Amino acid sequence: MQFIDLQAQYRAYRDEIHRRIQAVLDHGQFILGPEVTELETELARYVGVRHCITVASGTDSLEIALRALGIGPGDEVVTVPFTWISTAETIALVGARPVFVDIEPDTYNLNPDLLEAAITPRTRALMPVSLFGQMPDIERINEIAARHGLPVIEDAAQSFGATRHGRRSCGVTTIGSTSFFPAKTLGCYGDGGALFTNDDALATRMRAIRNHGGLQRHHHTLVGMNGRFDTLQAAVILAKLPHFDEELRRRRQVAARYDAALRPLLDLPHAVPVVAPGNTHVYAQYTIRVRDRDQVAARMKEQGIPTAVYYPKCLHEQPVFAGLGYRPGDFPVAERAAREVLSLPMHPFLTEEDQDRVIEALARALRSPSTPSS
Structure with a gap:
């Protein structure tokens, strides 16, 4: 079983993908061609x-956004500690300091109640993450x-x-910044990303930055x-x-x-994904909470069921950010999530039969006695 079955998607759209790729091969404009x-x-x-x-990538998109806003050394950008490294990595790459705010326990997104306390005179931008497939309380974030x-x-x-x-x-x-990494909800066959804005001046700056800082050659x-993408x-995404x-x-x-199947099996709060009022969720990951997460994942692997952990360490726990001065316990909600979350196979081509296999394997893994810690 595939955790994300890109081959099934390819088979479904094979002819359209091939036609689109062939058109690029025919005209030969491989960089910033008409398909872009x-x-x-x-x-x-x-x-x-x-x-x-x-x-060229979701990571590049964040860095370009920060550079377009003029953010650099001495500045701070507020974000969350429970996300992929790129979020804070790009802040550091432009010379600024990531400042973390804890997350909500149900959506895993930035807790707006804690946001204002993290803003200082050095804050130059806020970077909330729409984790796992749904948006945070963006109205409150925008208002702040x-x-x-x-x-x-x-x-x-x-x-x-x-x-x-x-x-x-x-x-x-x-x-807005997104990624077209193959495993994303809309993915290409390599790295890629995109930026979105209604600000004409920012759009011009971002277009220039992605192409060596200029809109005209030389x-x-x-x-x-x-x-550049x-x-x-x-062509792949257009297909x-x-x-x-x-x-x-x-x-x-x-x-x-x-x-429906997992609610009766799981006993932790927010054990299945919670969709916030007003939101639709795209389930880039289907993420649950379980006790003894690593043991449960190992038992599922023994049954041939792949799982993934997004993310086993918070960013303030990563060695690269030790210099920021955060300590274990500073972000308890994020740290607990990092110990409990487990993502199950999720993609549009998952059959009911395979999904039932996942559910049954999880039920057996949960029934197995815990292994005493050494």
Whole structure:
């Protein structure tokens, strides 16, 4: 069984993918070719913003957003400690300091009740993460940001396609950032990402930064990077895009079956995903909470069922960020989540038979006696 079955998706769209790739091979414009422009137009329309700027990876998208806002040494950016390393890594890459705020226990997203206390005179931006497939309380985050005159970057690497009160992820903040890594809800066949904004000046800066700091060849107005999106990868996403909303519908169908089956089995609070009021969830991951997480995962592996842990360590516990001065216990909700979360196989092509195998394997793993700690 595949944790994420990209081969099944490829088989379903094989002819469309091949046609799109062949068109690129025929015209030979492999960097910033016409498919890149076409995709940016389609994605901007989908999200409901004026500008989409595709880039080479989700990590690049965050760094480009920070650089476009002029954030650098001496600045602080507020984010969460329970996320993938790229979120804080890019803040450090531009010379700024990540400042962490604990998460909500049910959605795993930034707790807005704790946000204002983390803002200092050095704060230059807020970077909430839309973790596992749904958005945080972005209205409160935006309101706090506006009160302090701060831009907001939504790290939406896992939530592309999600909505909050009818507005799409990537279209509700100063800048939205997403990833097209193959395992994402809308993935290419390599690395890729995109930025979204309604700010014309920011869009111009981000386009320049992704292409060595210039919009015209041999004329560089900014210190930039090689962050361009490959035309072949744009072709792959264009082939998948017409099927995207149907895939999201299937993901929610799979999640609903998991919810019904697993609620009676799990005894921890928020043990199955909680969808916040006003949100739709795209289930980039289907993440549960279990006691003895590592033992449960090992027992499922013995039964041939893959699982994953997003994330076994919080960012303030990573050696690279030891210099920030945080200590164990500073973010108790995030730290508990890191000990308890377990993600199950989730993708639009998961059959009911395979899903039942996952559920049965989890039930057996939960019934097994705990191994005494040494």
